[in-house]
Amino acid sequence: MKTGLFFLVIAYVLSQFYRAFLAVLSPVLGSEIGAGPEDLALSSGLWFLAFALMQIPVGAALDRIGPRWTVSVLLALGGGTGALVFSQATGPWGIHLAMVLIGVGCSPVLMASYYIFGRSFRPALFGTLAAAIIGLGSLGNLAGAAPLAAVVAAFGWRETLIALAGVTLVVALALVIFVRDPERLVHAPGDGGSVLDVLRLPGLWLILPLAMTNYAAAAGIRGLWAGPYLASVHGADAALIGTVTLVMGLAMILGNFAYGPADRLFGSHKRVVLVGNIGLSLALAALWLTPGSGIWAAAALLAAVGFLGASFPVVMAHGRSFLPPHLLGRGVTLLNMFSISGVALMQFASRPVFEAASDGRDPAHAYGLLFLFFLLPNLVGIGFYLFARDRGEAGR
Numbered sequence: 358m359k360t361g362l363f364f365l366v367i368a369y370v371l372s373q374f375y376r377a378f379l380a381v382l383s384p385v386l387g388s389e390i391g392a393g394p395e396d397l398a399l400s401s402g403l404w405f406l407a408f409a410l411m412q413i414p415v416g417a418a419l420d421r422i423g424p425r426w427t428v429s430v431l432l433a434l435g436g437g438t439g440a441l442v443f444s445q446a447t448g449p450w451g452i453h454l455a456m457v458l459i460g461v462g463c464s465p466v467l468m469a470s471y472y473i474f475g476r477s478f479r480p481a482l483f484g485t486l487a488a489a490i491i492g493l494g495s496l497g498n499l500a501g502a503a504p505l506a507a508v509v510a511a512f513g514w515r516e517t518l519i520a521l522a523g524v525t526l527v528v529a530l531a532l533v534i535f536v537r538d539p540e541r542l543v544h545a546p547g548d549g550g551s552v553l554d555v556l557r558l559p560g561l562w563l564i565l566p567l568a569m570t571n572y573a574a575a576a577g578i579r580g581l582w583a584g585p586y587l588a589s590v591h592g593a594d595a596a597l598i599g600t601v602t603l604v605m606g607l608a609m610i611l612g613n614f615a616y617g618p619a620d621r622l623f624g625s626h627k628r629v630v631l632v633g634n635i636g637l638s639l640a641l642a643a644l645w646l647t648p649g650s651g652i653w654a655a656a657a658l659l660a661a662v663g664f665l666g667a668s669f670p671v672v673m674a675h676g677r678s679f680l681p682p683h684l685l686g687r688g689v690t691l692l693n694m695f696s697i698s699g700v701a702l703m704q705f706a707s708r709p710v711f712e713a714a715s716d717g718r719d720p721a722h723a724y725g726l727l728f729l730f731f732l733l734p735n736l737v738g739i740g741f742y743l744f745a746r747d748r749g750e751a752g753r
Contacts, residue, residue, distance in 0.1 A: 435462025488617025575666025
């Protein structure tokens with residue numbers, strides 16, 4: 358079990374790496390195959406879209422087949438093949454196809470881990486374990502920055518992608534060898550049910566809106582907007598932008614480790630999620646109202662968004678408490694689909710929103726409105742979440 362979980366963590370490091378590495382490759386992809394920033398933004402969005410659409414079939418596979426073959430086959434066929442396709446791309450469409458395949462390959466990794474946690478460990482440990490794997494896996498975000506740039510400069514981007522394909526296939530093989538499925542549910546009601554049965558659980562309905570919004574601001578700002586904001590409003594150069602975004606990335610990792618045990622310390626998923634997301638909303642509100650208040654104030658607020666925006670594992674733990682064992686795979690993947698869909702939708706929508714906000718306004722005002730755009734959905738999610746039950750029977 359320990360070795361299998363170790364390789365699931367390594368697989369999740371790869372998943373985080375693949376969702377973040379395009380930014381580092383953008384200069385060389387632009388100069389060699391004509392893939393501009395708009396093309397790569399579309400490729401990134403396609404990764405999230407493929408990832409989100411796969412959650413429903415992944416959930417069914419986890420409940421019916423188990424995590425071992427679900428994660429290993431998809432990671433090999435999607436992730437390994439996608440990296441090879443990427444290495445041979447001659448234009449933007451090659452990158453688009455590769456990112457769709459890689460999104461499919463990465464789609465079961467985290468949820469396979471959550472399925473094992475939910476079936477093999479006490480419910481009280483779920484939040485801590487869920488946060489720990491995200492915190493450790495987020496090292497992939499850091500590997501997709503300066504270390505990747507150094508490797509590409511030394512060996513070339515095509516050679517690097519071929520090597521990544523090899524690493525992905527080796528990890529997939531290790532998952533086949535070392536991951537152990539939980540015991541099958543011999544007398545599961547309805548032989549597993551369906552995602553419609555998950556949607557019939559009333560306790561989830563008030564959690565889903567916040568599941569869709571709680572991570573969107575941190576992911577969208579860190580992935581797309583922090584750099585342009587710091588450059589346009591605060592005149593930051595590349596080195597300073599790199600430092601501030603690194604701090605924000607580290608804050609997101611620390612936030613996962615802080616949120617994980619917090620629900621055990623306070624005895625409530627709901628209180629931890631509410632306090633964290635109210636704090637996130639306050640940080641976004643400060644960025645909205647004072648976007649030009651100074652580089653270090655901006656850096657501190659961006660770090661706060663990263664730290665406080667890491668409540669996803671506790672939201673998942675809250676949702677998991679309403680899921681009976683025979684619906685666990687479908688339930689956690691449904692929650693994950695809402696979360697990833699929220700990130701994808703906000704990333705796609707933020708560009709036209711910013712273009713409209715920039716019309717006739719100075720950069721500080723335009724970015725302030727962009728931060729308001731990220732704030733409002735989170736407030737809506739909190740509004741629904743206020744009425745959610747604190748814990749379901751499956752989590753007791």
